[in-house]
Amino acid sequence: MRWSSTEVEACDAFSYWADVVCDTFVGVAVRPRPDAAFEGHIDTSVLHDVAFASLTAGPQKVARTRRLIARDDRDVLLANVQLRGRARLEQDQQVAVLGPGSMAFVDSSRPYALDFADDFSQLVVKIPRERLSHRSLSGATAVELDASGPGGIIADFLINLDRLHRTDARAATVLLPHAVDLLESALAWATDVELPPASTALTRERVHRFVRQNVTDPDLHAATVAAACRVSRRTMYRALADDGESLTGMIRRLRVSHAQRLMSAHPEYVLSAVARACGFGGEAQLHRAFKAVTGMTPGMYRSRCRDS
Known part of the structure; x- marks a missing residue:
């Protein structure tokens, strides 16, 4: 579904937007920058119980307070991937400043604030808490995963999965468990918890990414891929087993x-x-x-x- 502030009169655009944000994510207070005309739109899709929302909007501040939590107790993890512009996230006295390609988590069960000083785009993945095997998010929120590191691999996967769902829902459904596993990996980094199944998903996506970037290299083979991804060939083959396609294939x-x-x-x-x-x-x-x-x-x- 697509929601856009242009569907209503200009004088009602922001109040309409605030309602859509609350319906799409969780109950929050939304404030615009007073000196600018506002426009925003959200494209949403749902894979089973995992929701994807791609939004582009003007400057605004978003806050989830204890009072709002009491009114709307949806318990979800929000993975925010910054696509354009910058965002400042604060939760549990931790602050993350997101730039294009980076991502951070938001825990809906505790107060948080987001500040978008300029026009921006984000992909937000909303996952019910019970879907995650790693239930504790303590310390994980407002921790930025940089685009140049493993966070970039996860962000790329989520962005591509969202695009795929719009054209091939069946294929996206097959890949959804990998997305959840990758998010578990990110939680593990943020909280220093070992999650072996998630590391397998990360290895798989790291291999896919390296091969895509170097596929025209005639010297690309199993040893070079494993070395570049810092895993043994056995670990690499095990991570790729669920794909049903060999590295050579x-x-x-x-x-x-x-x-x-x-x-x-x-x-x-x-x-x-x-x-x-x-x-x-x-x-x-x-x-x-x-x-x-x-x-x-x-x-x-x-x-x-x-x-x-």
């Missing part, structure tokens, strides 16, 4: 996808050049991989592109 599939994009965008490229650009050892290897993944040869694919 994933690399081959991604290289073929890259080859398809190149061939569509540059029909003048000879196949040997396409093979080199995608990380294949040569034209013959490209031909075998392309046939295995797509069921057709590169030449057949190129002919279809020309016909279309």
Whole structure:
């Protein structure tokens, strides 16, 4: 569903927005910056009992007080991923300043305040407390997970899962447990608690991310991937087992996808050049991989592109 302040008269825009925020997340007090016209919209979707909300809005302050908690006792974890702009989060006398790509947790059972000084965009994932095996959030809130570290891996996964749900709900449902596991990993870092199942999910996503970023490297193989992700090959294979796709199969599939994009965008490229650009050892290897993944040869694919 999509909610937008432009659906009502300008004089009612912010009060409408405040109601939507409370309905989407939890009961809060919302205040606009007095010297600016306000506009905001929220896109929401729900995977089972986990809600995703992508919002873009103008400057505002949000506060959840003890009185509001007493009126609305929804007990959820809110994972806030900053997409654009900056946000200041304060809870339990801890402060986090979020920039694009970073994330932090909010515990709805305790007071908190969010301050957005400028226009911003966020993805907020709302998870019922009972869905988490690691129930205690003490010390986890207002702890920023930086975009350059493991927090960036988790943020990327959540952003892509939200996008996937809009186009392929079935695939997103299959991946949802991995998202919960990754959030458990983030909770573990914030509270110094060991969660072995969550670390498996993190290893899986770290491997996926490294392979996507380096898939055109002809020297990409199991040893280099495991070393880059700082795990043993055995740990890497165990983390990938739930995917039903081997590391070799994933690399081959991604290289073929890259080859398809190149061939569509540059029909003048000879196949040997396409093979080199995608990380294949040569034209013959490209031909075998392309046939295995797509069921057709590169030449057949190129002919279809020309016909279309």
